[in-house]
Amino acid sequence: MIQDPEQWNRDREELDAWKDVSITDLVVHIMKRYHRETRFGMAELEGYAEEAALLEGHRFPLFLQIRDEVDLFCTEMRGHLKMEEVTLFPAILAKEQGREVQVEAELMDPLELLEDEHTAAAGLLKRIWHLTQGFKAPEGAPQIQKELYKACQTLAESLVRHVYLENDILFKKIG
Numbered sequence: 743m744i745q746d747p748e749q750w751n752r753d754r755e756e757l758d759a760w761k762d763v764s765i766t767d768l769v770v771h772i773m774k775r776y777h778r779e780t781r782f783g784m785a786e787l788e789g790y791a792e793e794a795a796l797l798e799g800h801r802f803p804l805f806l807q808i809r810d811e812v813d814l815f816c817t818e819m820r821g822h823l824k825m826e827e828v829t830l831f832p833a834i835l836a837k838e839q840g841r842e843v844q845v846e847a848e849l850m851d852p853l854e855l856l857e858d859e860h861t862a863a864a865g866l867l868k869r870i871w872h873l874t875q876g877f878k879a880p881e882g883a884p885q886i887q888k889e890l891y892k893a894c895q896t897l898a899e900s901l902v903r904h905v906y907l908e909n910d911i912l913f914k915k916i917g
């Protein structure tokens with residue numbers, strides 16, 4: 743899903759600056775930028791996927807398949823965001839701020855679980871990536887297909903950065 747490995751190397755260097763930032767600031771950044779981007783991105787993607795299925799699905803069953811995969815991805819991802827927001831992030835913030843942490847002993851398990859969920863989410867997105875030939879609309883594709891694939895690409899780029907910040911920076915800081 744990474745279109746340009748050199749660009750990703752540059753992005754990773756930029757993201758690595760978050761290694762030197764406090765855990766609280768990193769969590770706030772993940773929430774404010776990436777959870778928000780994911781929610782907006784999913785809303786946009788679902789809209790395009792439904793529209794493509796409705797308008798072109800009778801001619802191109804591919805759009806029905808994409809719509810179903812998008813539904814599945816978004817359902818799983820919403821559950822994942824919620825789990826981080828109600829379980830993991832509050833526990834991390836409480837610990838950082840020296841407040842009582844009820845779930846501290848259980849923190850390690852959720853971390854592994856959340857990493858598994860990241861892998862699962864990437865797997866679901868990869869299925870959409872295959873169905874859409876790498877999010878690349880063919881020459882002369884209907885406008886809705888172009889918009890749909892662009893929305894997939896935008897969401898995937900945000901997700902790659904988001905998961906990197908969590909798996910490789912946040913979880914390592916607290917693990």
Ligand SMILES: [Fe+2]
Nearest residue numbers: 772823826908
């Ligand atoms: Fe997250």
Ligand SMILES: [Fe+2]
Nearest residue numbers: 826856860908
């Ligand atoms: Fe996550």
